[in-house]
Amino acid sequence: MLTPAPTAVSSSADAASIPLVDMVGIDKSFPGVRALSQARFELKAGEVHALMGENGAGKSTLMKILSGVYSRDAGSIRLNGQPVDIVSPRQAQDMGIGIIHQELALMRDLTAAQNIFIGREPRRFGLLDEGALNRAAQAIFDSMNLRLSPTVLVESLTIAKQQMVEIAKALSYRSRVLIMDEPTAALNDAEIAELFTIINRLKAEGVGIVYISHKMDEIKRISDRVTVMRDGEYVGTVPAADTPIETIISMMVGRTLTNEALDIPNTAANPVALDVRGLNRGREIRDVSFSVRKGEILGLAGLMGAGRTEVARAIFGADPRDSGDIWVNGSRVGISSPTDAVRAGIGYLSEDRKHFGLATGLDVRNNIALASLERFVGPGGVINDGAMHETAEKYIRQLTIKTPSDTQEARLLSGGNQQKVVIAKWLLRDCDILIFDEPTRGIDVGAKAEIYKLLNALAEQGRAIIVISSELPEILRLSHRIAVMCEGRLTGTLPGGTSQEEIMRLATLREAAMAVRHAG
């Protein structure tokens, strides 16, 4: 078994020779996806080690393996030099590995103390000992210098305080390894400072911290070393202090992906199809304004949680907005529901086709007709199946949808063809403004190229298109213009054919940096 939790002195002595965690040659596949290939990671006691990479690089997967959420397909994990097999979250906790998940894993209806000790409640005479529970939680809060009542309900806490509860929970296991997955995603500057104070204190006590983040300035501020991953593979480890941000970014995006020559049509003279002015929604969307011309493809780039999908949903009326106007073809339209948006000619293709885009139980024909059903209603309210069939066939030919017939169930089609069915639905509805949210997610490479071709053709026909994508090569390949978001704000607009580095720079531009930029 493991050595009992040693004191800070002995663990930092260990650090010189044996790393706290040593993961080598880790492979992990999910059905249809290779998530990790020969990935590696090393963590010393008392260091903050940043783990970076683009969305889908495999950071979270690797850490879920370390924390027992997933099991590895191959590779070895050593803890203090001892080979270990981590098969469950419980076991990881017992070994002193704590993880704070990106989506906070708290029970909102329980108190802070009850959350911290879930599964390990102190008991007296077989009953829960709430007094001991609260005292133990208070002791941890005190050690963190955190002012929080153990009996407060988690649902009444801010996200930042909930995060603190998660950290307290991890510490209560005497964690020697603490994994933080995008801990500052929902925090403001003051809260981040508070978090960093706690991280520094833990570090001084010899806890090794894995810090997953996209935010360059934070990485520079808090971490000692940076390991970069790309496409599930290890790229390299560099010291945080002496490595320029540009170097880290180029490690993240790689040089292997060549940009195909992009033919950007001149659309400057075209009329503006969609104009979004001063869009606000909570802290997710902050004063976003942009416009798209007819025949133009606007890429909307940004990291996960930057607010791209939120902007799309707000424009489409799927979520209410706090303020902001939407103009279509030069006149202001009131959009408060998707029905209004569709009437104004806006179609939204959700990133989650199965949930929001496609009626998977219906056949291809009915899916195409879904948004325009009233066109096929004949005398007496009876649906004219013949006309519907003809229309469906037309779109199947036009978009080369591969399906045995228009009565095939939509769920049996491949991802790419499902996407085409959704596109056909909006084309039939005369939507001239199309918002594509992750149009090629879950679609294989061959079909991707076809979807790209289709999007270009739609633009050539004069439609205004917004493409949201987490894949920078995709954004670069498609967009005539690129708007970049970070933390709910539009941090800049770039011409098509710009570089990945430039997009990443804007996508990691924090509020503070923005202020400086505007002042300067």
Added chain:
Amino acid sequence: MTDTTATPAKSGIRISGAFHRLLAFSGLIALVVVFSLASPNFMQTQNVLAILQATSVNGVLAIAATLVIITGGIDLSVGTLMTFCAVITGVVLTNLCMPLPLGILASILAGSFCGLISGVIIAKLKVPPFIATLGMMLILKGLSLVISGTKPIYFNDTPGFDQIARGSLVEAILPAVPLPNGVLILFAVAIFAAFVLSKTALGRYTFALGSNEEAVRLSGVNVDRWKIAVYALAGSICGVAGLLIASRLNSAQPALGQGYELDAIAAVVIGGTSLSGGRGTVLGTLIGALIISVLANGLRILSVAQEWQTVVTGSIIILAVYADILRRRTL
């Protein structure tokens, strides 16, 4: 929709549950006042005792349903399980001529066994609770008829059986208050369930499961085991309800039972327990069950046709939940 987004911190006190219970409680008081003014017969001791007696079976079933609903599940089988337990008791006492304590034990064991089966189907086979307990409801309905040969089983050979619900221990001490034992049993079950929910690990996990099951799993808790335990406990409480109804009728009526689950769920919902899980109280459920019986009784005294009673109950359910939604929106 707004529920999933972060609620801004306002105060550490839970307002929601307390508010809803207060609302339900004021509703109950209002009903009592209205009916008292409308009819002098309403507040007669006999009538009040009748209301309480009428609440006992539905109240016990509703407490069973409360436990399951707090985990985020649902149990549609509580009504027919109650009948099944009553029939089992009939078999043990009347057909096998066993002593009374064994009959009581058999009912409670049969209940917890069936609850255990439901729990295993839900936790291990991953069948959604609605479907699993719908199936269980029909299975038990059929089994009750099969075992009893579709005929009621009478307890005439077991003296004292009818005293379980109909006798009054209180009357022996306080002759002025002939509170039926059935009501005492309801209170005992309520206190027991409230104790389990607030003081035991099982209760803690009941709330935790309904609040965020994945988080509980990631905390290393054996989620399946606790979930099964909740269904088993709910089942054994249905066993108590089976004893109550059999004692009141002095017989096990195999055709009875279906429909009771809806009254039970109605009481739970009126009492402020969230169908999405994570929150709820036994006290709220008791108030909910009382509201339903007071309504039924009061409307009957006012000579409103029985058909209209269900219309009113249905409207109250919708109103109760709408009031909760309204409060969430404005807060």
